[in-house]
Amino acid sequence: xxxxxxxxxTLFVIIILLGVLIRKDDNNSGYTFDTADxxxxxxxxxxxxxxxxxxxxxxxxxxxxxxxxxVGQFGGEYVTSTIGEGPKTFNPxxxxxxxxxxxxxxxxxxxxxxxxxxxxxxxxxxxxxxxNKNGTKYIITLRxxxxxxxxxxxxxxxxxxxxxxxxxxxxxxxSIRDELVIAGELPKIRKLDNxxxxxxxxxxxxxxxxxxxxxxxxxxxxxxxxDWQKNFDRFLATNTNPKDIVTSGAFRLKxxxxxxxVVFEKNPNYYMINxxxxxxxxxxKIIYLIVGDINNQILKFEAGEIDDISLRGGDVARYKAKExxxxxxxxxxxxxxxxxxxxxxxxxxxxxxxxxxFVPQYKxxxxxxxxxxxxxxxxxxxxGMVQNIANGMATPLFTAESPSGIFYNKKITGHKRDIKTxxxxxxxxxxxxxxxxxxxxxxxRVEIDLSTNAGNTExxxxxxxIKQDLxxxxxxxxxxxxxxxxxxxxxxxxxxxxxxxxxxxGSPLEPHNGKNVWSSAGPLHLFNQRSAADxxxxxxxxxxxxxxxxxxxxxxxxCTNFNERKKYYDEYQQIIYNEAPIVYLYSPIRIYAIRRKIxxxxxxxxxxxTYNIEELYIDKEFKK
Amino acid sequence: xxxxxFIFKRILQTIPLLIIVSFISFFIIRLSPxxxxxxxxxxxxxxxxxxxxxxxxxxxxxxxxxxxxxxxSSFVRGxxxxxxxxxKVSTKLAERIxxxxxxxxxxxxxxxxxxxxxGILGAVYNKTNLDRILTxxxxxxxxxxxxxxxxxxxIFAVKTGWFPVGGLTSFDFNDLSFxxxxxxxxxxxxxxxxxxxxISLAGLQRQMRAxxxxxxxxxxxxxxxxKGLSEGKIIFKHALRNAINPMITLLGFEFAGLLxxxxxxxxxxxxxxxxxxxxxxxxxxxxxxxxxxLMIGSIMLVAGNLLADILLILTDPRVRGE
Numbered sequence: 001x002x003x004x005x006x007x008x009x010t011l012f013v014i015i016i017l018l019g020v021l022i023r024k025d026d027n028n029s030g031y032t033f034d035t036a037d038x039x040x041x042x043x044x045x046x047x048x049x050x051x052x053x054x055x056x057x058x059x060x061x062x063x064x065x066x067x068x069x070x071v072g073q074f075g076g077e078y079v080t081s082t083i084g085e086g087p088k089t090f091n092p093x094x095x096x097x098x099x100x101x102x103x104x105x106x107x108x109x110x111x112x113x114x115x116x117x118x119x120x121x122x123x124x125x126x127x128x129x130x131x132n133k134n135g136t137k138y139i140i141t142l143r144x145x146x147x148x149x150x151x152x153x154x155x156x157x158x159x160x161x162x163x164x165x166x167x168x169x170x171x172x173x174x175s176i177r178d179e180l181v182i183a184g185e186l187p188k189i190r191k192l193d194n195x196x197x198x199x200x201x202x203x204x205x206x207x208x209x210x211x212x213x214x215x216x217x218x219x220x221x222x223x224x225x226x227d228w229q230k231n232f233d234r235f236l237a238t239n240t241n242p243k244d245i246v247t248s249g250a251f252r253l254k255x256x257x258x259x260x261x262v263v264f265e266k267n268p269n270y271y272m273i274n275x276x277x278x279x280x281x282x283x284x285k286i287i288y289l290i291v292g293d294i295n296n297q298i299l300k301f302e303a304g305e306i307d308d309i310s311l312r313g314g315d316v317a318r319y320k321a322k323e324x325x326x327x328x329x330x331x332x333x334x335x336x337x338x339x340x341x342x343x344x345x346x347x348x349x350x351x352x353x354x355x356x357x358f359v360p361q362y363k364x365x366x367x368x369x370x371x372x373x374x375x376x377x378x379x380x381x382x383x384g385m386v387q388n389i390a391n392g393m394a395t396p397l398f399t400a401e402s403p404s405g406i407f408y409n410k411k412i413t414g415h416k417r418d419i420k421t422x423x424x425x426x427x428x429x430x431x432x433x434x435x436x437x438x439x440x441x442x443x444x445r446v447e448i449d450l451s452t453n454a455g456n457t458e459x460x461x462x463x464x465x466i467k468q469d470l471x472x473x474x475x476x477x478x479x480x481x482x483x484x485x486x487x488x489x490x491x492x493x494x495x496x497x498x499x500x501x502x503x504x505x506g507s508p509l510e511p512h513n514g515k516n517v518w519s520s521a522g523p524l525h526l527f528n529q530r531s532a533a534d535x536x537x538x539x540x541x542x543x544x545x546x547x548x549x550x551x552x553x554x555x556x557x558x559c560t561n562f563n564e565r566k567k568y569y570d571e572y573q574q575i576i577y578n579e580a581p582i583v584y585l586y587s588p589i590r591i592y593a594i595r596r597k598i599x600x601x602x603x604x605x606x607x608x609x610t611y612n613i614e615e616l617y618i619d620k621e622f623k624k
Numbered sequence: 625x626x627x628x629x630f631i632f633k634r635i636l637q638t639i640p641l642l643i644i645v646s647f648i649s650f651f652i653i654r655l656s657p658x659x660x661x662x663x664x665x666x667x668x669x670x671x672x673x674x675x676x677x678x679x680x681x682x683x684x685x686x687x688x689x690x691x692x693x694x695x696x697s698s699f700v701r702g703x704x705x706x707x708x709x710x711x712k713v714s715t716k717l718a719e720r721i722x723x724x725x726x727x728x729x730x731x732x733x734x735x736x737x738x739x740x741x742x743g744i745l746g747a748v749y750n751k752t753n754l755d756r757i758l759t760x761x762x763x764x765x766x767x768x769x770x771x772x773x774x775x776x777x778x779i780f781a782v783k784t785g786w787f788p789v790g791g792l793t794s795f796d797f798n799d800l801s802f803x804x805x806x807x808x809x810x811x812x813x814x815x816x817x818x819x820x821x822x823i824s825l826a827g828l829q830r831q832m833r834a835x836x837x838x839x840x841x842x843x844x845x846x847x848x849x850x851k852g853l854s855e856g857k858i859i860f861k862h863a864l865r866n867a868i869n870p871m872i873t874l875l876g877f878e879f880a881g882l883l884x885x886x887x888x889x890x891x892x893x894x895x896x897x898x899x900x901x902x903x904x905x906x907x908x909x910x911x912x913x914x915x916x917x918l919m920i921g922s923i924m925l926v927a928g929n930l931l932a933d934i935l936l937i938l939t940d941p942r943v944r945g946e
Contacts, residue, residue: 255798258720
């Protein structure tokens with residue numbers, strides 16, 4: 001009797017253990033290396049099939065935007081997800097985090113948008129634009145007869161209000177305003193009639209028209225209280241009653257349930273129609289599930305709860321193998337506009353409140369030393385990172401522009417991992433290696449804190465690899481991932497960090513958008529951030545090469561000739577490579593899985609999969 | 625009358641306890657090198673006035689002991705401050721507490737409905753196969769870590785599609801009929817409840833069995849048997865009443881323990897409860913939120929113990945006599 005019981009028990013334990021092992025493997029392929037052999041062909045799915053842009057169509061005096069795609073079926077829901085805590089605000093002008101901005105984009109359209117295939121500026125809320133010869137005057141005509149979600153007309157007053165009273169007045173997040181200070185002056189805006197406005201800028205400015213893609217706010221809603229300016233930062237907070245929110249985009253807010261989801265419903269007054277003249281969007285509801293981490297997102301996708309997912313390198317092989325028998329398609333959108341990098345904190349200023357340095361002085365001497373930074377650059381094994389962490393789904397990167405960008409400097413070919421060169425650089429600055437430990441010339445042990453946002457397994461794995469790579473040149477790295485918001489806080493506010501692994505998304509079309517990062521007074525000049533007060537007071541004191549980059553960006557913006565611009569931007573990339581304030585690692589390749597039942601998808605390297613959310617529809621007859 | 629006096633006394637005793645708990649937590653958090661206003665400073669949706677107001681309210685320019693006094697006095701007045709994202713802490717907590725309570729209460733209810741009888745069964749049929757099977761099952765339940773079990777169940781949900789993967793409600797929850805809402809909630813609750821239930825059931829069953837065995841072994845039960853009383857009468861009238869007393873103390877602990885003990889499970893299941901909120905708050909050092917949660921946790925613990933003591937007085941004449 002006892003023997004049988006014992007046997008049963010043992011079997012039970014074995015079964016559980018086996019089950020555990022199998023499951024774990026299945027679930028935890030984040031950065032296992034064995035899948036590298038069965039790498040799918042990244043070009044398996046043809047993308048960039050030409051997307052016919054919507055055109056203006058006037059019916060009964062209303063200037064609709066007409067979709068040129070096949071007519072779809074109305075109804076259904078599109079369920080997607082967002083990682084993190086959910087939106088902090090629904091106000092498109094105050095949002096600073098990605099989730100809030102995404103939510104705002106769903107609800108508010110701008111005057112212009114980009115052609116998802118070529119990147120050129122195309123009208124959205126605007127009907128058209130005319131400019132004078134030297135590019136200092138833009139006359140923008142609006143669509144007649146289109147309405148906000150509450151039925152009030154969208155007119156030149158709303159555009160004037162948005163640009164004059166919100167953006168140029170410096171309310172909320174001022175990054176658009178700061179970008180448009182051209183030759184020390186903001187553009188002037190004038191209302192010509194109810195449907196025409198005129199922008200005047202002092203000097204030609206290459207990225208101007210694209211900047212007009214900023215959302216337009218409904219004046220009658222935003223300015224309904226007398227002291228709306230005072231309360232602007234709290235306006236459209238997450239506890240706003242969804243019924244009150246007036247939008248121009250394809251959707252309006254239906255409900256927000258903290259830690260669970262954000263639900264948008266169709267805007268009945270949206271100005272886009274299909275070929276039959278029916279109002280878009282096709283989809284009734286778009287739902288963002290708020291999930292805690294990437295693993296949970298994957299589980300939700302596999303359980304069929306969400307319709308799309310951005311795949312990690314390690315998961316691609318598994319998904320690809322199952323694709324043929326599944327209800328999803330995998331799209332490879334090619335090299336990302338994104339860049340993965342390690343930023344080094346060059347900050348040598350004091351905290352005015354406490355009188356202490358943001359970065360301890362002995363560390364300032366390391367980070368301020370070009371040789372030290374180059375040593376890190378040479379000690380990192382980018383090829384290994386691409387292979388092991390991105391599973392080959394990335395390209396090593398040595399400068400700020402992603403290889404997909406049209407301004408990418410092809411002359412910077414980079415280098416392999418080279419410990420000797422790294423040590424030579426260190427030696428030049430008096431660092432000494434003793435028993436495998438690195439000391440600076442004052443005898444301080446070189447020990448660096450490295451951080452990234454917790455929950456991002458790719459960056460966490462990168463952190464571990466960087467720690468190992470730098471251990472080879474004797475640097476001790478303390479790697480500690482922290483919550484994303486705390487990380488952002490460290491970068492933009494408390495400046496008390498050494499090295500941070502981050503990714504930023506640039507624009508493949510407009511390097512000038514990187515000005516916030518590269519201008520020495522930029523709000524995201526993370527490797528040497530000046531505080532807002534310092535910038536206001538003009539206490540910038542740029543390093544010589546920072547100054548050169550400032551000049552290059554200024555020249556690049558004023559110039560409209562592509563080849564001439566390219567020269568400026570090539571030089572800036574070269575400077576970044578030489579100085580290595582930010583050590584670039586790789587540019588990922590984006591791979592998405594999306595349900596087959598979702599139609600009218602025109603994947604684009606520049607804009608992704610769901611940029612035309614109003615034209616997407618759900619095929620109700622679709623069966624696996 | 626006596627019982628009211630007792631309750632009053634206990635509540636008085638609670639006050640120094642809460643003070644000590646808040647004192648220790650406050651100092652530990654404040655002494656860690658984290659600027660509690662760091663996130664507020666960064667946050668563009670927080671105006672300078674708010675920042676200043678918060679700074680004065682928290683008294684960050686004053687010594688820690690004064691800071692503590694200020695925090696405590698605003699806490700006593702019911703003002704919990706704002707979180708790093710500018711929302712009121714009280715609103716945040718109010719959003720989550722009901723969700724956690726739903727989970728907690730269901731689990732406590734089920735554990736007790738099932739655990740106590742199973743414990744009695746184990747004791748009565750001591751050393752039979754039934755007892756052995758129960759022992760094996762409860763050992764498994766005690767041994768398996770909650771987060772791991774939760775992950776296994778999540779994978780189960782993914783593979784079978786029988787249950788939703790985490791969360792509390794489906795996206796179309798508000799459009800459902802009343803019955804549909806109940807069904808939807810049930811579907812979402814099954815897995816987290818299973819995890820918490822399995823784990824606390826095991827402990828409870830073992831405890832009940834041990835108590836019951838002790839009592840069944842005592843002289844008066846032997847006497848009752850010798851007297852020829854029916855087995856049912858012996859167990860349910862004489863043995864059970866004496867065996868249940870220690871369980872009531874346990875109930876108090878469980879009441880408090882489930883609130884904090886559910887945190888890992890909540891996180892894995894993406895359950896929008898208090899545990900996940902606190903975990904996220906701790907990760908980004910959201911001091912007001914963390915302090916408020918800690919205080920609620922302590923109050924729950926104290927209240928649970930008080931509840932258990934009161935129940936003991938009601939059920940046990942020996943305690944009442946003292």
